[in-house]
Amino acid sequence: MVWPLLALAGVLLPVVDAAAHRLCPTRSPTLPAAEAALILLGVVALLPGAGGSWTSALLSSLILAACYLTLFLISRGFGFGDVKLALALGAVVG
Template identity: 50%
Template sequence: MYSLLIVAAALYGAVAGVLVPRARYRLAVEPEEEWRDAGPCGHAVGRWVGPARCAVCGGRYGPGALWPAVVTAVVCGGLAMAVGVRPELAVWLAVTPVCVVLAVVDWSVRRLPDVLTAPLAVGAAGLLGVAALIPGAAGSWPRALLGGLALGGGYLVLHLLHPAGMGFGDVKLAVGLGCLLGWYGWWVLTLGAFAGLLLGSLYGTGLLLSRRAAVMPLGPFMIIGAWLGVLGGGYWTG
């Protein structure tokens, strides 16, 4: 049963990952630009989910779906392995594709779209509230809400102290990730937040050492840190 759960979660992740590239293409634009509604060929893109390939002429307008499918499958399979058959696993699986899109968009154009960060925060809070009502849940919904406020507040302070180094999109992303991390406890919140900042700092140090002048995307590292925190929380509370 446990093995089947892991396989099922990985398959779900693979399918979800195949649907990520189109959203990435549409959202990966500069802040002053509108979301893309047409491919380079001029044909309408249409829906938000699906492969980055034109349905009319078959032309590709973005990266392929292989690596998003692999990454999402590994993330979902790892979550199922750590959490097991518990209600909150459905929440982690639901938010994973959103987090993957946010990570790749931020990496591409250094932007975390409100169209995803706001639903992530609201959706995480609401879904965890439902999960808390189901027998077998291993977390706390009030603590999840406080976690969102705490991590979002912490990033807001960092943003106000150094707005050039941390965008407001990172603050809004922190609210949703804080809800996910706070579910399992304050130590998980601390672990996930510290891991994200540490990974981001290491990457930034690498850029400095290589003398590559670039604006660093923090979102992907925040998301990886949150995933590591939830993995730890799911494993140790199981």
């Protein structure tokens, strides 16, 4: 249920990156993708027989975003769009 959302973001992000040369323009799909991923994972966690935990997805999202934020602060190779993207990736992978 959440994987199609990630696939859609995975298709949209290269298009945005190619057009704007960055992942955090004004209307970037990174934050909405992270919000939707966390909301959908929360809904799925309420279903009977759910295989994952919403709290682990949330913690994974926050930890990965914190690591990317650290890299953003100490490196010029990472932009803030990468930090926002890490929220969604951490949620789905966690």
